[in-house]
Amino acid sequence: MFIYYIKLACLSLWQTRSLSFLAVLIIGVGISATMTTYTINYMMTKDPLPAKSERVFLVRLNNWSPEASYRNRAEERPPTYISVQDSLNLMTQNKAKGHIPIAGFKDMLKLPEQSAIDAEVSVVRATTRDFFSTFDVPFLYGSSWPQSSDTTGEQVVVISKALNLSLFSGENSIGRTLMLGENQFTVVGVLDDWHLLPRFYGDSMRAFQPPREIFVPFQTQINLELWTSNLQSYECWKEPENASVAALWSSECIWVFFWVELASADNKSEYLDFLDSYVREQQALGRFQRPILNQLQTGADYLQERRAYSRDSEIAVWLAGCFLALCLLNAMSIIMTKFQGKTAEVALRRAVGASSADLVQQYALETGIIGLLGGMLGLVLTQVCLYVSSQLYTHLSKDIMNMSMALMLATVILSIVSSLIFGLLPILRAIGVQPAEQLKSL
Amino acid sequence: MLRMNKLAKTYFTDTIKTQALRPFDLEVKQGEFIAVVGPSGSGKTTFLNITGLLEDASEGEYWLDGVDVCTLSDKQKSRLRNEKIGFVFQSFNLIPELNIFDNVEMPLRYRKLSSAERKKRVEHALAQVGLHSRQTHYPSQLSGGQQQRVAIARALAGSPAFLLADEPTGNLDSTMADGVMSLLKEINAAGTTIIMVTHDLEQATQASRIVEVKDGVICEVDKQTQAIA
Numbered sequence: 026m027f028i029y030y031i032k033l034a035c036l037s038l039w040q041t042r043s044l045s046f047l048a049v050l051i052i053g054v055g056i057s058a059t060m061t062t063y064t065i066n067y068m069m070t071k072d073p074l075p076a077k078s079e080r081v082f083l084v085r086l087n088n089w090s091p092e093a094s095y096r097n098r099a100e101e102r103p104p105t106y107i108s109v110q111d112s113l114n115l116m117t118q119n120k121a122k123g124h125i126p127i128a129g130f131k132d133m134l135k136l137p138e139q140s141a142i143d144a145e146v147s148v149v150r151a152t153t154r155d156f157f158s159t160f161d162v163p164f165l166y167g168s169s170w171p172q173s174s175d176t177t178g179e180q181v182v183v184i185s186k187a188l189n190l191s192l193f194s195g196e197n198s199i200g201r202t203l204m205l206g207e208n209q210f211t212v213v214g215v216l217d218d219w220h221l222l223p224r225f226y227g228d229s230m231r232a233f234q235p236p237r238e239i240f241v242p243f244q245t246q247i248n249l250e251l252w253t254s255n256l257q258s259y260e261c262w263k264e265p266e267n268a269s270v271a272a273l274w275s276s277e278c279i280w281v282f283f284w285v286e287l288a289s290a291d292n293k294s295e296y297l298d299f300l301d302s303y304v305r306e307q308q309a310l311g312r313f314q315r316p317i318l319n320q321l322q323t324g325a326d327y328l329q330e331r332r333a334y335s336r337d338s339e340i341a342v343w344l345a346g347c348f349l350a351l352c353l354l355n356a357m358s359i360i361m362t363k364f365q366g367k368t369a370e371v372a373l374r375r376a377v378g379a380s381s382a383d384l385v386q387q388y389a390l391e392t393g394i395i396g397l398l399g400g401m402l403g404l405v406l407t408q409v410c411l412y413v414s415s416q417l418y419t420h421l422s423k424d425i426m427n428m429s430m431a432l433m434l435a436t437v438i439l440s441i442v443s444s445l446i447f448g449l450l451p452i453l454r455a456i457g458v459q460p461a462e463q464l465k466s467l
Numbered sequence: 468m469l470r471m472n473k474l475a476k477t478y479f480t481d482t483i484k485t486q487a488l489r490p491f492d493l494e495v496k497q498g499e500f501i502a503v504v505g506p507s508g509s510g511k512t513t514f515l516n517i518t519g520l521l522e523d524a525s526e527g528e529y530w531l532d533g534v535d536v537c538t539l540s541d542k543q544k545s546r547l548r549n550e551k552i553g554f555v556f557q558s559f560n561l562i563p564e565l566n567i568f569d570n571v572e573m574p575l576r577y578r579k580l581s582s583a584e585r586k587k588r589v590e591h592a593l594a595q596v597g598l599h600s601r602q603t604h605y606p607s608q609l610s611g612g613q614q615q616r617v618a619i620a621r622a623l624a625g626s627p628a629f630l631l632a633d634e635p636t637g638n639l640d641s642t643m644a645d646g647v648m649s650l651l652k653e654i655n656a657a658g659t660t661i662i663m664v665t666h667d668l669e670q671a672t673q674a675s676r677i678v679e680v681k682d683g684v685i686c687e688v689d690k691q692t693q694a695i696a
Contacts (some may be wrong), residue, residue, distance in 0.1 A: 026576065029576055036564045037564075039564075040564055042596065148585040208667065214684070278537070289585065369560065370562055373560045373562070373573075375521070375545070376548065376554045376576075377548070377549065377551075377554065377573055377574035377621070377625075378522060378545050378546065378548050378549020378550070378574050378578070378625075379545060379577050380541060380542045380545035380546070380577075381542075381545075382539055382575060383545075405529075
């Protein structure tokens with residue numbers, strides 16, 4: 026019967042092609058508006074590390090002045106970043122599966138054979154090899170630097186696919202060298218395309234912007250005393266001993282986002298205990314003179330607290346949902362008009378033995394096909410809208426404007442299901458009248 | 468095969484109660500050809516709708532082939548209609564976008580028969596009405612008489628126990644009407660029970676019995692009297 030119903034649906038759609046096209050168009054526009062805003066909102070708020078989000082945490086230590094709470098908040102909360110010395114101490118104590126300091130600097134980038142005039146200002150991410158494994162960063166060539174590079178601060182570098190394309194024409198550049206300022210670095214890895222959204226690990230203002238293109242070991246930045254004061258936020262409740270970078274490293278100035286990956290979510294309290302004992306040790310040395318308020322915060326919670334997610338996009342999704350409902354109501358009215366012209370056929374089919382269920386199936390399939398076509402049109406329009414948005418909002422990562430296969434499937438399913446729900450009334454009205462009453466009008 | 472005991476139909480609106488059919492008894496035996504006559508608005512169509520299970524009676528009993536149809540669900544009635552009753556309407560009621568084969572095949576689709584079985588039955592029914600060669604034509608390509616023959620073939624395809632015809636010649640000229648009446652008589656002679664509503668007394672006299680509906684009262688009339696009248 027299914028194939029028979031499809032045949033009848035196609036005949037009916039052709040017979041009422043103007044009304045059917047209008048219904049498909051209206052559903053397509055409604056679906057497109059909803060899915061465009063939903064896709065952007067979803068990509069901005071989705072869990073970037075679904076398999077690890079419950080065991081990757083931002084370490085927050087209450088390292089601030091004994092005189093006042095951090096930012097004078099009534100409800101005291103620890104800062105979101107920590108000092109260099111605490112970063113190094115936590116890595117040395119090695120109590121987590123992975124330690125990921127997020128630091129960085131700016132420097133002039135060029136190839137050794139290029140002249141200084143060809144150098145370009147580049148922002149470098151300083152971290153550890155755990156960054157790549159914890160955040161599941163894919164490599165095109167090579168791999169992350171070895172553990173020894175993190176320990177000794179070797180001059181090695183991992184670059185992005187785009188940078189590899191511009192510096193080395195996209196060739197396998199492992200072993201090649203590049204210059205950052207006066208320092209020569211050897212390429213050990215080239216990243217493949219990498220879409221981590223939202224990019225939660227750094228400054229929340231950059232959560233929806235592309236990642237950095239150069240990565241070096243954190244220890245290398247420390248060893249080479251590479252510091253750019255205007256690159257990132259840093260706060261000091263106590264001035265460094267002098268103006269040198271070495272003094273900054275050993276000061277109480279905080280600026281390093283420090284993430285840990287634990288072996289399992291169950292280890293959270295154990296690691297918190299460790300942090301408490303670490304702070305107590307430091308208190309004995311005269312540091313951390315405020316109450317112990319250590320925190321392990323998930324990426325999602327961190328972005329939420331930093332208000333990285335705009336409420337506007339959520340409201341836009343609701344508005345688009347209302348617009349879809351309006352479109353579906355219009356489509357419902359069109360489908361009702363379509364089916365009103367079919368009372369004679371319904372009466373006849375009832376007379377020759379079709380049950381209500383048979384007719385519901387027949388017309389539900391026709392409505393479902395309208396929904397399917399509306400969904401497919403909606404999908405095409407959504408892609409167009411996302412492309413236009415990506416051209417308009419160039420400061421945002423283009424990955425936000427990309428639909429995953431699951432979202433594409435959800436678009437079509439949403440269209441079919443909502444069409445069936447809104448088409449139910451026309452269907453029930455069409456078949457609900459006693460066949461005798463309809464036959465009288467024949 | 469068909470027995471109605473004290474069957475009646477009353478319509479209610481907010482303020483008005485209309486007795487469309489007063490309580491009546493009727494029995495139709497296998498192979499009979501019953502003509503139902505009466506003026507417009509007398510209740511003929513209501514009688515036909517109740518007989519064809521398209522409408523429920525308000526009171527009384529209706530037994531069809533030993534089944535009390537008053538107790539059946541919508542689905543069971545649909546099934547009974549599909550298997551036991553064939554309909555022929557005044558305005559043919561063919562679906563214009565389906566070809567002749569598909570129109571005749573329609574009732575068989577709801578009986579879940581195999582494709583081969585449906586094909587065999589459709590071809591046989593079209594051969595019965597002399598339109599075997601027109602299977603791929605569309606209704607608009609046929610004359611009124613031919614369309615009514617297709618409608619009869621559709622009613623016959625399911626091998627119904629009886630055939631309900633609502634003024635089957637009402638939209639045809641006399642030549643075509645005669646052809647359709649001859650066909651109905653042939654079908655009846657082959658064993659199918661027919662109940663036909665008609666205005667035409669001449670056609671009514673060709674039936675084996677005549678039932679008159681007048682102001683909601685159903686009564687059997689003497690065929691000879693009608694013929695003389």
